[in-house]
Structure formats: C-alpha cells, structure tokens
Amino acid sequence: MKTIFSKILYILAISVLFASCNKNPDITPVNPLAGLTKLQEGYALGASAKVQIWGKKNFFMGYNKLTVVLLDSLNLTDTIKDAHIHFMPVMTMGMGMMTMQHACPIENPDEVPVNGVFPGALAFVMPTSTGGNWTLAVAVHNHKYDKEGTANFNITVDNPTPSVMSVFTAQAADSTKLVLSLVEPVAPKVGMNDIEFTLHRKESMMSWPADSTYTFVITPEMPSMGHGSPNNVNPVHVGNGHYKGKVNFTMTGEWKVNVAVQKNGNTISNNTYFTITF
Amino acid sequence: MLKNLFFFLFIFVAISVTAQKITKKSAAVNDTVKLQEVLVAVTLPLNNNDVVDFYRTNQFSTLDNITARLDGMSLIKRGAYALEPQVNGFSGGQLNVTIDGMRMFGACTDKMDPVTSYIEPTNLNKITVKQGTGSCQTGCNIGGAVDMTLLEPENDSTKTHFSSVAAGYESISQGKNLLVSLGLGKNKWNWLIDGVYRKNENYSDGNNRIIPFSQFEKTNIHSAVKYNPDKISSFKADALFDLAHNVGYPALPMDVSLAQAMLFAVEYQRKTTTELKAKIYFNQVVHIMDDSKRDSLYLLKNKPVGKSDSVYMRMDMPGKSSTLGAYVQLIIPWNAVNKLTVKADNYTNNSIAEMTMHMRYAGFTPEAPMYMQTWPAMLRNVTGIFIENSFYLSDNFTLVANGRVDYNIDNLQSKYGQEQFSVFNYSLPKTQSKLVKSLNLSAQYRFSKSISLIASTGYAERMPTIGERLGFYLFNAYDGYDYIGNPYLKAEKSNFLRADLQFTQSNIKVNFNQSFSLIQDYIMGITDAQIPAMNFYAKGIRVYSNVPNAKLYSADLQVLYSPLKSLSVFLLSKFTLGEINNSDPMPLIPPLKNSVAIQYEKNNLSLQAECESALAQNRINVDYGERMTPAYAVFNVKSGYRFSLSKLAFNAGLGVTNLFNKAYYEHLDWGRINRPGRSVELYLKVSY
Numbered sequence: 017m018k019t020i021f022s023k024i025l026y027i028l029a030i031s032v033l034f035a036s037c038n039k040n041p042d043i044t045p046v047n048p049l050a051g052l053t054k055l056q057e058g059y060a061l062g063a064s065a066k067v068q069i070w071g072k073k074n075f076f077m078g079y080n081k082l083t084v085v086l087l088d089s090l091n092l093t094d095t096i097k098d099a100h101i102h103f104m105p106v107m108t109m110g111m112g113m114m115t116m117q118h119a120c121p122i123e124n125p126d127e128v129p130v131n132g133v134f135p136g137a138l139a140f141v142m143p144t145s146t147g148g149n150w151t152l153a154v155a156v157h158n159h160k161y162d163k164e165g166t167a168n169f170n171i172t173v174d175n176p177t178p179s180v181m182s183v184f185t186a187q188a189a190d191s192t193k194l195v196l197s198l199v200e201p202v203a204p205k206v207g208m209n210d211i212e213f214t215l216h217r218k219e220s221m222m223s224w225p226a227d228s229t230y231t232f233v234i235t236p237e238m239p240s241m242g243h244g245s246p247n248n249v250n251p252v253h254v255g256n257g258h259y260k261g262k263v264n265f266t267m268t269g270e271w272k273v274n275v276a277v278q279k280n281g282n283t284i285s286n287n288t289y290f291t292i293t294f
Numbered sequence: 295m296l297k298n299l300f301f302f303l304f305i306f307v308a309i310s311v312t313a314q315k316i317t318k319k320s321a322a323v324n325d326t327v328k329l330q331e332v333l334v335a336v337t338l339p340l341n342n343n344d345v346v347d348f349y350r351t352n353q354f355s356t357l358d359n360i361t362a363r364l365d366g367m368s369l370i371k372r373g374a375y376a377l378e379p380q381v382n383g384f385s386g387g388q389l390n391v392t393i394d395g396m397r398m399f400g401a402c403t404d405k406m407d408p409v410t411s412y413i414e415p416t417n418l419n420k421i422t423v424k425q426g427t428g429s430c431q432t433g434c435n436i437g438g439a440v441d442m443t444l445l446e447p448e449n450d451s452t453k454t455h456f457s458s459v460a461a462g463y464e465s466i467s468q469g470k471n472l473l474v475s476l477g478l479g480k481n482k483w484n485w486l487i488d489g490v491y492r493k494n495e496n497y498s499d500g501n502n503r504i505i506p507f508s509q510f511e512k513t514n515i516h517s518a519v520k521y522n523p524d525k526i527s528s529f530k531a532d533a534l535f536d537l538a539h540n541v542g543y544p545a546l547p548m549d550v551s552l553a554q555a556m557l558f559a560v561e562y563q564r565k566t567t568t569e570l571k572a573k574i575y576f577n578q579v580v581h582i583m584d585d586s587k588r589d590s591l592y593l594l595k596n597k598p599v600g601k602s603d604s605v606y607m608r609m610d611m612p613g614k615s616s617t618l619g620a621y622v623q624l625i626i627p628w629n630a631v632n633k634l635t636v637k638a639d640n641y642t643n644n645s646i647a648e649m650t651m652h653m654r655y656a657g658f659t660p661e662a663p664m665y666m667q668t669w670p671a672m673l674r675n676v677t678g679i680f681i682e683n684s685f686y687l688s689d690n691f692t693l694v695a696n697g698r699v700d701y702n703i704d705n706l707q708s709k710y711g712q713e714q715f716s717v718f719n720y721s722l723p724k725t726q727s728k729l730v731k732s733l734n735l736s737a738q739y740r741f742s743k744s745i746s747l748i749a750s751t752g753y754a755e756r757m758p759t760i761g762e763r764l765g766f767y768l769f770n771a772y773d774g775y776d777y778i779g780n781p782y783l784k785a786e787k788s789n790f791l792r793a794d795l796q797f798t799q800s801n802i803k804v805n806f807n808q809s810f811s812l813i814q815d816y817i818m819g820i821t822d823a824q825i826p827a828m829n830f831y832a833k834g835i836r837v838y839s840n841v842p843n844a845k846l847y848s849a850d851l852q853v854l855y856s857p858l859k860s861l862s863v864f865l866l867s868k869f870t871l872g873e874i875n876n877s878d879p880m881p882l883i884p885p886l887k888n889s890v891a892i893q894y895e896k897n898n899l900s901l902q903a904e905c906e907s908a909l910a911q912n913r914i915n916v917d918y919g920e921r922m923t924p925a926y927a928v929f930n931v932k933s934g935y936r937f938s939l940s941k942l943a944f945n946a947g948l949g950v951t952n953l954f955n956k957a958y959y960e961h962l963d964w965g966r967i968n969r970p971g972r973s974v975e976l977y978l979k980v981s982y
Contacts, residue, residue, distance in 0.1 A: 206665075206666060207712075208717060238664070240655075243829065246717065246826065247717065247719045266767065268664055269664030
C-alpha cells in the first residue's frame with residue numbers, strides 16, 4: 017500500500033515536472049546580437065580567427081559595451097567558443113617627436129562566451145580628433161587550435177552630446193586622475209530608474225584599473241524647472257569598479273544628475289554631472 | 295472656545311428637540327428647487343421652491359446664481375465661470391453631484407470644471423440639495439448630494455407645441471445671452487429642445503478696473519424625447535451637449551480653451567403602486583487647459599549660461615473623463631405605513647489628465663518637452679446598493695432609515711502611472727478595491743399644525759478621489775503648493791447630526807437648521823519637506839493625508855414673510871464653522887452670510903430689492919494660503935413686466951446688480967479678485 021502510494025506520488029511529481037516544462041515556451045535561442053551593429057571586422061593573423069566587434073552604435077567617448085564574435089577563419093561560419101580575448105586600445109597623439117600614447121579602462125571578455133559571443137567593454141577617455149587617433153588591437157588566443165594572433169583596427173571614437181563620461185583630477189592630495197562613466201540608464205523613463213557608474217583610476221598611461229574605494233552622492237535636478245526628485249539611492253560598489261543605485265525622474269525632459277564623488281567622506285570631484293534627456 | 299460653542303449649540307438642539315411640536319411630508323432632509331414652473335403650496339414648510347421663485351425674475355440667472363442662494367450652499371470661485379459648489383463646508387469628493395441620479399465627473403485636476411458648469415438652468419426641471427450623510431441615494435458621501443433633474447417633455451393635452459426665445463444683456467461684462475426652447479407633442483410622443491448661448495467679455499470691478507481673464511463663451515443644447523405607450527409606463531431619451539471655450543480664470547495661472555461635455559441617457563419608468571425606474575447613461579468630459587494667453591516670459595537664474603536669463607514657458611494640461619453607468623430603482627409601499635426604496639447602481643469612470651511643459655531660453659533651441667500624467671489613466675468601477683424604508687408611525691411621526699454600500703475597484707490603465715509613483719517609493723498594485731458604507735436614521739415629528747422638527751443622524755464613508763489617490767504634482771494656486779496623491783489613503787468618515795426646525799403660518803415660514811459633522815480621517819494636503827516642488831513658482835509639496843479628526847458645524851435660517859398678498863420679504867442666513875485637529879480653522883470656510891430681499895408683485899409688474907452681505911472672515915488658516923476677508927454689503931434691484939400681443943406672451947426685465955458699485959470679494963473667491971461692479975441687466979422673452 018505504502019509503495020503504491022509513493023509510486024503514485026512519484027508519477028505525479030514527474031508529470032508536474034513535465035507539465036511545468038511544457039508551459040515554458042522559452043526554447044527559442046537568444047540572439048546575442050539583437051539590436052547591435054557590426055562596428056569592425058578583421059582577421060587575427062595567426063589565430064585562425066576572424067574578429068567581429070559589435071556594439072549598439074559606433075565607438076564613443078564613454079563606457080562602450082562591446083561584443084566580440086570569433087569566426088573560424090577556415091569556413092567563416094563556425095564560431096569559436098573557447099578563447100582568450102584581450103583589448104588593447106591605444107590613443108596616439110601628436111606627430112613625429114612629440115608623439116604620446118595612452119590607453120583607457122578595459123573590461124576584457126571572459127574565456128567562456130555568453131550565448132556564443134564574448135561581451136566586454138571599453139571606456140574611451142577621449143574622442144578621435146585631428147591631433148589624436150585611436151587604434152584597437154584585439155589579441156585572440158584561440159583555444160580550439162591553440163593559436164594566438166592579433167587583429168588591428170583603426171577606429172573612430174565619437175564625442176556624444178550630452179557627454180556620458182567625466183575625466184577629472186581628484187581634489188585631493190594625491191591628485192589622482194579618475195574616469196567616471198555613466199552606464200545606466202540607457203532608456204530612461206519617468207519613475208524609478210537604475211543608475212550605474214564605472215569608476216577607473218589612471219595608474220599610468222597604459223594602466224587604468226577599476227577602483228572600488230570611492231562613494232557617490234547623486235542629486236538629480238531639472239535645471240529648467242529648478243526642482244529635483246525625492247527618494248534617490250546613492251550608487252554603491254557592486255564589483256569591478258561598477259557602482260549601482262537608483263535615480264528618480266518625475267517627468268520627461270532634460271535632467272541633470274549631479275554626482276559628488278567622495279573619498280573617506282570628502283568630496284573630491286568638482287561640479288561633475290550627467291545630462292539625461294528623454 | 296470652539297468646543298464650548300459646539301456644546302452650547304448641541305444643548306440648544308437638544309432643547310428644541312424636546313420642547314417643540316409638526317408636518318408630514320417626505321421626511322428626508324431635502325430641499326428641492328423647481329426651476330421652470332414653480333409650485334408653492336402654502337401649507338408646505340419653507341423650501342427652496344420659494345427661494346427660486348424669488349430669484350427667477352431674471353431668466354438668465356446662471357446655475358451658480360441660483361445655487362448661491364440655496365441654504366447650505368456656497369460657491370468656491372476661481373473665475374467668472376464654473377464655480378465649485380460647497381455644501382456646509384464640504385466640497386469636491388465629499389459631495390455627490392449628479393444629473394438625474396447619473397454620475398458625471400469633471401476632467402480638470404484643479405477642479406475648474408465641476409459638473410454644475412456643464413448644465414444650464416434651462417436644461418433643468420429642478421435642483422435637489424440634500425445635506426448630510428443621509429443623502430447616499432446616489433452614492434456614499436459625507437457632505438451631501440446635489441441632484442439636477444433634467445427638463446422633461448410634458449404630456450400636455452391642451453397644447454401640442456410651445457416655443458420661446460429670449461435675449462438678454464449684462465452691461466458689466468457686455469454679456470450677451472440667447473435662450474431658445476421648443477416643444478412638440480403628438481399622440482404618445484413628446485419632444486423638447488432647449489439651448490443657451492452666452493458670451494461674456496472681461497468684467498470690471500467696483501473700482502472700475504477691468505479684471506483680465508474673466509471672459510467666457512458657451513453653448514449648451516439639450517434635447518429629450520418621451521414616449522408613453524400607456525398611462526403607467528414611459529420611455530425617455532436625453533442628449534445634452536455643452537461647449538465652453540475661451541474661459542478665463544483670473545485667480546489661476548491658466549485658462550481653458552475648451553471644456554466640452556456630452557451626455558446621453560435612456561430611461562424607462564413604470565408607475566403603479568410600485569414605481570420602477572431604470573436608466574442607462576454615458577457621458578464624457580474633455581477639458582483643455584493651457585497658459586497660451588498668459589505672459590509666459592520668466593526671468594530665471596542659474597540656467598544654461600549660469601546667470602539670469604529670460605525664459606519662455608508654456609504648459610498644456612488636457613484632461614478627459616468619461617462615465618458609463620446604469621441604475622434600477624424600485625419604490626414599494628409594502629404596507630399601509632411602510633414604504634421601501636431599493637436602488638442598485640453601477641458606474642465606470644475612465645479618467646486621464648496630462649501635463650506637458652515647453653520651455654525655451656532666449657537664444658537657445660527649445661528644451662525637450664516635459665511630460666507627466668497628473669492623473670494617470672485609471673478606471674474606477676463602483677457598484678452600490680441603496681435601501682431606504684420610511685415608516686409612518688402616526689400622522690405626526692415618521693421614521694426614515696437608509697443605508698448604502700459601495701464596492702469600489704480602481705484599476706490603473708497603464709504602467710506609466712505605476713512607474714510614475716515609484717518615485718515616491720510606492721510599488722503600486724494595478725488594482726485596488728475598497729468597500730465604503732453609510733447608515734442613517736431620520737425622524738420627523740409634527741408638534742402642531744405649524745411646528746415640525748426633523749432630527750437626523752448618520753454615519754458615512756467616502757472613497758478618496760482620483761486626485762487624492764494618484765494626483766501627481768497638482769498645483770494649487772490658493773496655497774501655492776504642488777499636491778501629490780496618496781495611493782493608500784483611508785476612506786474619509788463622518789458622524790453626522792442634524793436638526794431642522796420648521797415653523798409655518800399662512801403668511802410666514804421659518805426654517806432653522808443645524809448640522810454637525812465629526813469627521814475622521816479627514817483628507818487634506820500635509821506638507822512634505824522631503825519632496826522638492828515641481829515648479830519654480832511652487833512653495834513646496836503637500837501630500838494628501840488622513841488627518842485624525844475635523845469638525846464642521848453649519849446653521850441656516852430662512853424666513854419668508856408675506857404681510858400682504860403682493861409683498862413678501864425673504865431672509866437667508868448661512869453660517870459655517872470648521873476646524874481641523876481640534877484647534878486650527880478649516881480653510882475655505884465662508885463667514886456668516888445674509889441675504890434679505892423684498893419683493894412686490896402686482897398684476898403684471900414685479901419689483902425686487904435685495905441686499906447681500908457677509909461678515910468679515912477672520913478665522914483663517916494662514917498655512918493654507920488664507921487671508922482675512924473684509925465684510926461687505928451689496929444691493930441689487932430688479933423689475934419684471936409681463937404683457938401679451940395677440941398670441942405672443944412677452945416678459946421683459948430690467949435690473950441693476952451691485953447698485954452702489956461696491957468693490958468686494960467673498961472669502962471663497964480665490965485670489966481675492968473683486969466681483970463685478972455695477973451692472974445693468976436687460977432681458978426680453980417671447981413665448982408662443
């Protein structure tokens with residue numbers, strides 16, 4: 017009797033499981049490139065791979081979410097699912113003897129792709145100009161064939177209006193140069209929005225590591241109406257130089273989010289803000 | 295001090311209850327105004343029939359002109375047009391304003407279009423004002439109910455058709471009025487149409503200064519058709535269209551370019567010993583408000599260039615409200631001494647109001663438009679049941695008990711409203727429901743042929759309005775604050791007591807009544823310093839909140855005295871006292887107001903002189919933007935003459951209002967803007 021009972025229970029449990037599986041319609045694979053455009057494409061010579069760089073829009077001064085697609089150069093249809101990818105952005109300024117080079121904050125993709133592609137990020141700290149040009153080298157270690165190679169791209173970095181990045185020198189004894197980027201909101205709406213920053217420190221011309229030691233106070237305001245909004249949540253560090261909080265917009269229009277960057281309770285930024293219009 | 299006063303008044307009520315002796319008639323506390331043909335039976339106690347009879351000399355009286363003279367009623371004024379009714383200190387969502395029992399709601403977030411503004415006296419047969427919680431037949435409310443009964447095509451066998459045209463002029467505002475009504479009857483069918491056109495320019499006050507933005511223009515048409523298949527049953531259909539445009543509001547920073555209402559109703563009635571009435575209706579209000587006529591140049595500091603700069607700003611605030619509803623009412627005299635009334639009703643209101651601000655700094659491109667929903671799109675569905683039983687214990691004693699429950703479901707129509715309110719840390723559910731109820735008892739006792747007393751008591755709750763629940767930055771020009779709704783407001787509750795004392799002799803009628811309401815969870819805006827104001831001209835933010843308690847006391851005295859057949863004197867005194875939180879004066883409470891009128895009527899001539907006066911209001915609430923209002927007295931004279939030429943009947947009138955050109959305003963007038971100065975009024979009506 018007892019065994020029959022437990023068998024019935026077992027069958028019931030299984031059928032429930034199946035039923036719940038059937039109800040889940042999410043079988044269609046996610047297209048990781050939906051809404052993105054191909055920005056660059058080129059061979060990583062020696063790695064047997066073709067590198068594609070996808071993004072929402074062309075490279076711009078600010079935090080760029082970039083997606084790398086690696087195609088097997090033998091047939092150009094198979095994607096490579098196991099690889100090390102390193103971004104090496106370089107800005108070259110000046111001419112001849114006066115040349116100067118620097119990089120920018122980098123978030124390299126993981127070895128393991130997400131939905132078959134490699135998401136990463138770059139925070140370009142200045143736009144392309146007459147006096148300076150960006151190149152982006154993407155080093156690929158193709159684990160499939162255990163080959164290494166680099167693809168080189170000449171890229172143009174736009175200067176968006178309004179600006180989504182602030183590069184400034186801390187008003188403190190160490191005069192650290194900091195890079196503050198606005199990551200979210202991408203699609204701001206009336207109501208409560210997620211707000212996300214990244215903060216990077218300039219260690220040297222080529223090294224711009226993430227920094228988790230700062231705090232933020234945000235005060236949104238609508239300059240034309242002379243008012244702010246209540247119940248904002250100051251962003252706090254969530255890892256890898258990313259800070260997350262909440263910002264409230266009571267209406268559409270042009271908002272100015274003032275950001276006080278603080279270290280040990282002292283504000284070290286000077287009049288830093290982001291303009292968000294929707 | 296106030297407590298003592300309340301106590302004293304109650305003692306007085308108590309004494310009058312025990313000491314007096316009276317009239318049988320419908321026992322409800324009910325004043326009815328018949329606007330067209332006025333029937334006044336001498337034995338009746340004084341009611342508003344007499345009042346309107348008194349003031350009907352001017353056919354062009356607006357509805358506001360008439361309601362201002364009813365007992366218990368006051369009007370909140372924001373301009374020359376669309377005054378908001380207040381009954382014994384209650385207004386807005388505390389009152390039920392209905393048309394033939396049909397619910398209708400204004401579409402303006404700033405209460406600039408009370409339902410009364412979409413109805414004209416020519417549309418109406420009568421206005422019924424019920425005071426207190428017992429007025430819950432049309433819906434749960436705590437203050438009272440105003441029901442306007444639309445004009446009906448009469449089945450008159452002596453006349454197959456009638457028509458009348460009238461024209462009038464008001465000098466102070468160059469006001470032109472045109473009025474038409476036509477009727478036709480054939481067999482079992484009767485039809486009528488009535489309409490008004492009014493156009494007023496800016497008026498001048500008693501200092502001969504023009505009050506800008508006090509103009510308005512409106513057109514109103516109402517038509518009804520009635521079919522009587524037999525003696526006991528009838529079908530009726532009504533259609534009403536009201537269109538006002540270019541309406542100025544001198545006390546507000548905005549005007550109304552368009553206020554439009556449509557109403558359609560179909561009704562079935564069957565009258566045997568039991569009476570059945572069933573009705574289905576739909577109405578829609580569109581209200582377009584903007585500041586395009588106002589000076590929109592501001593000098594603001596600290597803007598793009600960081601110094602004082604001139605800025606152009608425009609605001610558009612359209613609103614829309616539509617209501618679909620139905621009710622069934624049965625009146626059953628179930629035995630010789632008991633009469634039962636049962637009414638079941640349901641309505642669904644759909645409201646939305648938006649605001650878009652456009653801004654441009656001189657020399658810059660326009661800024662991105664700023665948009666918000668001041669009333670997020672919302673459906674409110676209310677289902678109610680009303681039961682009343684009148685028990686005629688004896689010829690002298692009648693008991694009336696009634697009760698009502700309303701089940702209210704609020705449903706947000708878009709995610710926008712929910713997201714908008716997330717700013718205040720609310721996570722709003724899409725649907726919220728609430729039950730409100732009302733229970734009342736009233737006793738009428740006739741002590742003698744001439745003296746009767748009606749004592750009533752009751753308890754009622756009312757739902758917060760959409761604005762009180764979900765209003766989003768509603769600017770109140772009176773106190774200068776932006777108001778924000780509170781989705782979790784509790785129902786407002788009132789404990790109500792009233793005594794009506796009536797004295798009737800052949801040549802004198804006296805009616806003295808007192809009402810007292812002890813209100814719990816009184817809904818009003820409380821300052822919240824945490825939330826920044828939305829506008830550079832707003833002082834701060836007030837959030838609608840439940841205040842633990844508030845009290846309202848009202849007393850009205852009406853006397854109609856006719857020493858001669860051709861001469862009558864009418865006196866009306868209204869007094870209201872209100873306080874919140876046991877000490878603070880309630881804002882927007884009128885002072886003691888009196889009107890005395892003498893009328894002489896002989897043959898075809900009528901003459902009338904009237905004095906309206908009010909004491910100063912010094913009991914004010916400074917926090918809510920109130921300032922003291924001085925006392926005033928104004929005098930009006932009117933005359934009317936009737937004559938006929940062949941088959942045409944003529945009715946001519948001449949009057950002067952504010953005879954001594956007094957510059958004055960009432961306490962409920964927003965912005966302390968003076969009322970019109972001396973004005974000559976003329977009218978001529980031709981009937982066939």
